[in-house]
Amino acid sequence: MKFLHIADLHIGKRVNEFNMIEDQKYILEQLISVIESEKPKGIIIAGDVYDKSQPSGEAVELFDDFLTKLVSLAEFVFIISGNHDSPERLSFGSRILKKSGLYIAGVFDGKMNKITLKDEYGPLHVYLLPFVKPAVVRAYYDEEIESYNDAVNVIISNEKISMDERNILVAHQFVTSGGVSPERSDSENISLGGLDNVDASLFRNFDYVALGHIHRPQKIGRDEIRYAGSPLKYSFSEARHHKSVTVLEIKEKGNVKIDLIPLLPLRDLREIKGPINELIKIGKEDYKGSTDYIHATITDEDEIYDALGKLRQVYPNIMILDFDNKRSRSNISFEELSSEKIESKSPLDLFEEFYEAQNNKKLSEEEIKIIERLLEKAGGIEI
Numbered sequence: 001m002k003f004l005h006i007a008d009l010h011i012g013k014r015v016n017e018f019n020m021i022e023d024q025k026y027i028l029e030q031l032i033s034v035i036e037s038e039k040p041k042g043i044i045i046a047g048d049v050y051d052k053s054q055p056s057g058e059a060v061e062l063f064d065d066f067l068t069k070l071v072s073l074a075e076f077v078f079i080i081s082g083n084h085d086s087p088e089r090l091s092f093g094s095r096i097l098k099k100s101g102l103y104i105a106g107v108f109d110g111k112m113n114k115i116t117l118k119d120e121y122g123p124l125h126v127y128l129l130p131f132v133k134p135a136v137v138r139a140y141y142d143e144e145i146e147s148y149n150d151a152v153n154v155i156i157s158n159e160k161i162s163m164d165e166r167n168i169l170v171a172h173q174f175v176t177s178g179g180v181s182p183e184r185s186d187s188e189n190i191s192l193g194g195l196d197n198v199d200a201s202l203f204r205n206f207d208y209v210a211l212g213h214i215h216r217p218q219k220i221g222r223d224e225i226r227y228a229g230s231p232l233k234y235s236f237s238e239a240r241h242h243k244s245v246t247v248l249e250i251k252e253k254g255n256v257k258i259d260l261i262p263l264l265p266l267r268d269l270r271e272i273k274g275p276i277n278e279l280i281k282i283g284k285e286d287y288k289g290s291t292d293y294i295h296a297t298i299t300d301e302d303e304i305y306d307a308l309g310k311l312r313q314v315y316p317n318i319m320i321l322d323f324d325n326k327r328s329r330s331n332i333s334f335e336e337l338s339s340e341k342i343e344s345k346s347p348l349d350l351f352e353e354f355y356e357a358q359n360n361k362k363l364s365e366e367e368i369k370i371i372e373r374l375l376e377k378a379g380g381i382e383i
């Protein structure tokens with residue numbers, strides 16, 4: 001049986017104040033064409049459908065369109081809530097929608113949702129575990145639950161999982177393998193402290209674990225425990241990621257084949273660096289690339305008037321502008337240079353020191369002459 005595994009759609013997300021809805025629409029259409037050619041029997045969405053617990057109207061509308069297509073193309077669609085979703089809102093209509101093959105596990109009700117499918121190799125169980133915190137799980141069990149690991153462990157060990165039959169788990173947690181963490185990104189909102197991790201060894205009875213939460217596509221421990229990753233880059237820490245969708249085919253017990261199909265965005269999100277004129281030249285030559293979401297770092301030593309405005313004329317979707325030059329690198333404080341002898345120094349000396357501290361270079365002869373004239377004009381200050 002063939003499945004498509006995606007996660008972390010974050011529909012409605014804004015990146016550096018840019019609305020990504022057009023990019024999201026584009027990538028969801030690309031997912032639909034992958035589904036049309038791969039023809040999976042089931043689609044798995046492993047949490048963080050929306051970016052906010054109260055998604056905007058346009059976000060809900062886009063997901064509704066996507067879902068309608070999914071249900072028409074695949075026999076089964078499985079969705080769990082992630083830490084960004086509202087469990088209750090995501091569950092809306094879930095009992096009615098089951099009839100259409102759409103299974104939504106938004107709210108955790110004490111155990112995993114189990115759906116049993118069948119093919120020529122026998123039964124295949126799909127377990128849905130929405131994002132849970134220890135406090136939520138504690139309400140249902142007597143066992144001591146202190147950590148996320150305890151919480152997930154209690155849920156799984158209270159379930160009778162058939163070792164002879166095939167099992168898929170869908171979950172949205174921060175999964176580590178023997179203390180090794182997945183590669184993370186800035187757009188994930190994971191709480192600090194490392195107490196929220198769940199160890200991959202808890203998943204030993206599952207033939208495939210479809211994870212959401214971490215935005216870089218990757219396996220955790222073994223090949224069959226995977227983060228699908230977000231379909232789009234949602235921060236510049238992901239600029240070098242290759243986003244993909246995971247296609248898995250499960251035949252007889254123990255036979256799982258995993259394929260990654262690359263996803264190509266409407267606009268890429270990337271970093272560029274160099275002198276401003278060079279960046280402008282490159283942007284003018286590369287018409288398509290210039291509409292990407294850009295983090296530009298300018299390396300010119302001279303002050304540039306309205307650098308952002310100039311770049312924006314060529315790169316309309318520039319998100320961040322930084323400077324990397326002597327000035328931005330050094331920050332010697334003016335006080336350190338002259339705190340003791342400040343009174344014995346002339347205004348010109350002080351200005352020269354101040355200028356050097358700010359700009360990490362000395363005033364030129366010509367600039368000194370200008371300053372001298374200005375100080376004179378300022379009213380008889382002795383130089």
Ligand SMILES: [Mn+2]
Nearest residue numbers: 008048188213
């Ligand atoms: Mn996420």
